[in-house]
Amino acid sequence: MFEKILIANRGEIACRVIKTARRMGVKTVAVYSEADANARHVRMADEAVLIGPAAVRESYLVVDKIIAAAKQTGAQAIHPGYGFLSENEAFCHACEREGIVFIGPPVAAIRAMGSKSEAKKLMDAAGVPLTPGYHGDDQDPAYLHQQADAIGYPVLIKAAAGGGGKGMRLVEKSADFLDMLASCKREAASSFGDEHVLVEKYIVKPRHIEIQVFGDTKGNVVYLFERDCSVQRRHQKVLEEAPAPGMTPERRAAMGQAAVAAAKAVGYVGAGTVEFIANQDGSFYFMEMNTRLQVEHPVTEMITGLDLVEWQLRVASGEPLPLAQEQLQLRGHALEARIYAEDPDKGFLPSTGRLLHLAPPAESLHVRVDTGVEEGDEISPHYDPMIAKLIVWDVNRDRALARMLQALAEYRVVGVSNNIAFLSRLTACPAFAGADLDTGLIEREKDYLFPGEQKVPDEVWLVAALAELEREAERARTTARRDQDPLSPWHSRDGWRLNARAQRDLILRSGDAQTTVRVGYRADGYTLAVNERSVAARGELNPRGLLRVELDGTRMDATVIAAGEKRHVFLHGRAWQLANVDPLYHSGEGGGAEGGLLAPMPGKVIALVAAEGAKVEKGAPLLILEAMKMEHTITAPAAGTVKAFRFGVGDQVGDGAELVEFEAAEAVQPA
Ligand code: ADP
Ligand code: ADP
Numbered sequence: 001m002f003e004k005i006l007i008a009n010r011g012e013i014a015c016r017v018i019k020t021a022r023r024m025g026v027k028t029v030a031v032y033s034e035a036d037a038n039a040r041h042v043r044m045a046d047e048a049v050l051i052g053p054a055a056v057r058e059s060y061l062v063v064d065k066i067i068a069a070a071k072q073t074g075a076q077a078i079h080p081g082y083g084f085l086s087e088n089e090a091f092c093h094a095c096e097r098e099g100i101v102f103i104g105p106p107v108a109a110i111r112a113m114g115s116k117s118e119a120k121k122l123m124d125a126a127g128v129p130l131t132p133g134y135h136g137d138d139q140d141p142a143y144l145h146q147q148a149d150a151i152g153y154p155v156l157i158k159a160a161a162g163g164g165g166k167g168m169r170l171v172e173k174s175a176d177f178l179d180m181l182a183s184c185k186r187e188a189a190s191s192f193g194d195e196h197v198l199v200e201k202y203i204v205k206p207r208h209i210e211i212q213v214f215g216d217t218k219g220n221v222v223y224l225f226e227r228d229c230s231v232q233r234r235h236q237k238v239l240e241e242a243p244a245p246g247m248t249p250e251r252r253a254a255m256g257q258a259a260v261a262a263a264k265a266v267g268y269v270g271a272g273t274v275e276f277i278a279n280q281d282g283s284f285y286f287m288e289m290n291t292r293l294q295v296e297h298p299v300t301e302m303i304t305g306l307d308l309v310e311w312q313l314r315v316a317s318g319e320p321l322p323l324a325q326e327q328l329q330l331r332g333h334a335l336e337a338r339i340y341a342e343d344p345d346k347g348f349l350p351s352t353g354r355l356l357h358l359a360p361p362a363e364s365l366h367v368r369v370d371t372g373v374e375e376g377d378e379i380s381p382h383y384d385p386m387i388a389k390l391i392v393w394d395v396n397r398d399r400a401l402a403r404m405l406q407a408l409a410e411y412r413v414v415g416v417s418n419n420i421a422f423l424s425r426l427t428a429c430p431a432f433a434g435a436d437l438d439t440g441l442i443e444r445e446k447d448y449l450f451p452g453e454q455k456v457p458d459e460v461w462l463v464a465a466l467a468e469l470e471r472e473a474e475r476a477r478t479t480a481r482r483d484q485d486p487l488s489p490w491h492s493r494d495g496w497r498l499n500a501r502a503q504r505d506l507i508l509r510s511g512d513a514q515t516t517v518r519v520g521y522r523a524d525g526y527t528l529a530v531n532e533r534s535v536a537a538r539g540e541l542n543p544r545g546l547l548r549v550e551l552d553g554t555r556m557d558a559t560v561i562a563a564g565e566k567r568h569v570f571l572h573g574r575a576w577q578l579a580n581v582d583p584l585y586h587s588g589e590g591g592g593a594e595g596g597l598l599a600p601m602p603g604k605v606i607a608l609v610a611a612e613g614a615k616v617e618k619g620a621p622l623l624i625l626e627a628m629k630m631e632h633t634i635t636a637p638a639a640g641t642v643k644a645f646r647f648g649v650g651d652q653v654g655d656g657a658e659l660v661e662f663e664a665a666e667a668v669q670p671a
C-alpha cells in the first residue's frame with residue numbers, strides 16, 4: 001500500500017478520498033488554488049500545495065503543476081477524483097512517465113473510451129448491444145444527414161468527446177438536422193476542442209442505468225450491480241439510486257456481463273462505469289464508459305457495504321480485487337441527491353455566496369453527507385456549485401424515500417439559493433415515488449415540481465415573530481449581565497422588565513406581502529395574533545437558531561436564522577424566507593403602538609426628547625436615533641413612565657441595545 005498519495009481535485013470528492021486514505025493509514029497531500037486556501041479539503045489533508053490562481057486552467061487543470069506537487073511532497077500516487085484531469089490521457093501519461101501511480105485505468109483504456117465513437121466501435125466488436133446509429137469517421141454534413149434520415153427521427157447528435165451532459169442536440173425532424181449539427185459542432189469545438197460527432201437513435205422515455213465495474217491488474221473484472229440515474233435535467237443527473245427499481249436478477253446479470261465485457265475489451269483496471277440507455281421494456285444499449293470514480297458511487301457503496309476508494313487504492317497498489325463476483329452482495333436500497341447552490345425557480349441558475357448557516361442532517365447508518373464545505377465557507381463562481389451529496393440507505397426503496405425526505409427536511413442552508421425544496425418535491429412526487437422513471441420525469445412533472453410562490457402559513461409568521469422576541473429577550477439578558485459590571489453606571493439598576501411592556505406589533509414581510517403579528521406579553525411567554533388567529537406562545541432560542549416552539553400547548557422545533565433583515569424560517573421540513581420590517585419606519589402609524597425600546601440597528605443617539613421620570617402618553621416621542629443617515633424616533637409603546645435613558649446624546653449604540661427603561665402604566669397582567 002502507498003504511504004502517501006496526492007489528490008488532484010477539490011471539494012467533496014477530495015474530502016471523500018482523504019477520508020478513506022486516512023482510515024487506511026495513507027498520508028494525503030491536497031492541491032489547492034488561491035481561491036481554495038481555506039477550503040475543507042486543504043484543512044483535512046496532511047499537507048497541501050498551492051498550485052495557482054482560482055481559474056481551473058491555471059491550477060487544477062495544469063498537469064505540470066500537479067506532477068511537481070507530487071514530486072515535491074513525495075506522493076507515490078495520484079487520485080484524480082472525477083472531472084478535472086480524471087479522464088485526461090496526457091495527465092495519466094505524465095504520471096506514468098514520472099513514475100507516479102495514477103489511481104485509475106491505464107492510458108490505453110482512457111484513450112479507448114475517451115471518444116464515444118471509438119468506444120462504440122470497440123463495444124460492437126465485443127458484442128455489447130449499441131444504440132442504433134452512426135459512429136463512423138465520415139463527418140460530411142450531407143452524409144450525416146443521410147444517416148440520420150436512415151436511422152429515423154428523433155435522433156440525438158452527440159459530441160464524440162462530450163461529457164457532463166454537454167454537446168448534445170435532439171433533432172425531431174429532418175429539416176432541422178443541419179442547423180442542429182452546426183450548433184452541436186460549435187459547442188463541441190468550444191467545450192471539448194473536438195467537433196467530431198456521432199448520430200444516435202433517440203430513445204423515447206428511456207432510463208439511464210449504469211453498471212459499476214472494477215478491474216485489477218491480474219485481469220479480473222467484476223460488476224458491483226447497477227445505479228439508476230434516470231432523474232436528470234438537461235442530461236445531468238439529479239437523483240440517483242441503487243438498485244434500479246424493477247430490475248430482475250436475470251437482466252442485472254445480463255447488463256453486468258455486458259459491462260464486464262466492455263471493461264475487458266479495453267483492459268480496464270480500477271473503478272469504471274458502463275452507462276446504458278434502457279427502454280421501458282428493459283432492453284438496453286451501451287451509451288458510454290466513464291473511466292473514473294463516478295459522482296454517484298456512494299449509492300453503490302451503501303448497497304454493497306464496500307468502500308470503492310479503498311478498492312481503488314488496493315488495486316492501484318497492485319493488490320487483487322478484494323472480492324470475487326459471487327462474493328458480492330446487494331442489500332437494501334440507497335438514494336443520492338445532489339445538493340447544489342442554485343435556484344430551481346430561476347432555471348437552476350447557480351448561486352454564489354457565503355454559507356452563513358449550514359446544518360446538514362446528522363450522519364448515521366442511514367444517512368451520509370459527502371461535502372467539501374463547512375459553515376462560513378464560500379460557494380465561489382470558479383467551481384461547481386455543489387454543496388453536498390446526501391446519501392440515504394434503508395432496507396427497501398419506500399423506507400429509503402422516507403429517509404431522504406426526512407434528511408432533506410432537516411437540511412438547513414442559508415446564504416445561497418439551493419435546490420433542497422426542489423429535491424424534496426422530487427422525492428415526494430408520485431411519479432418518482434412510484435418509480436415511474438425516465439429521463440423526462442422532471443420536465444413531465446413540472447407542475448408538481450415548480451408550484452410557484454406559496455402562501456406563508458400563519459404558523460410560519462408566528463414562529464418568525466417568536467424568534468424575534470426571543471432574540472430581543474436574549475439581547476436584553478446580555479445587556480443586563482453586562483450591567484452587573486461594577487464599573488457600569490447602570491450596575492445598581494435591576495434589569496429590563498419583561499412585563500412592563502405593553503402590546504406591540506411586529507411587521508414581517510414575504511416578497512411584497514407584509515404581515516403584522518400583534519404581540520402581548522405574558523409572564524410565561526406571549527400572546528401572538530396574526531390573521532385573526534391568536535395563540536399563547538412560548539419559545540426558547542439557542543445560539544444556532546434552533547427554536548423550541550410551543551403554540552397553544554403544541555410543541556414543535558423550528559430554526560430561524562437572521563441574516564441582515566432576512567429571516568430564514570425552517571419549519572416542518574420546509575424553508576421560508578421572510579424579512580423583518582424595521583418597526584421604526586412605522587412609528588407613529590396605526591395608533592403608535594409600534595416602536596420598540598431597543599435600538600433596531602446600530603446608530604447614534606442625537607436627542608433625548610422626553611425627560612427622565614416623565615409620565616407620557618402612548619406614542620409620545622422619547623428619543624431620536626440616527627442610523628444609516630436617517631433619523632428614527634423611538635416612541636412610547638404605551639402610556640407610562642420614562643424611568644431612565646440608557647445612553648446620552650452623542651453615544652453610539654449597538655444593534656438591539658436597550659435605549660430606554662420604560663414602565664407602562666398598565667402592565668399586561670400575567671395570564
Ligand atoms: P457522473 O457521470 O460521474 O455522475 P456527471 O454526469 O454529473 O457525473 O458529470 C460528468 C462529469 O463531468 C463529472 O466528472 C463532472 O465532475 C464533470 N464536470 C461537469 N461539469 C464540469 C466542469 N464545469 N468542469 C469540469 N468537470 C465537469
Ligand atoms: P455524457 O458524456 O454527457 O454523460 P451520455 O452519452 O452519457 O453523455 O448521455 C447523457 C444523457 O443523455 C443520458 O443519461 C441520457 O439521459 C441522454 N441520452 C444519451 N443518449 C441518448 C439516446 N440515444 N436517447 C435518449 N437519451 C439519450
Ligand code: MG
Pocket residue numbers: 164275288
Ligand atoms: Mg454519461
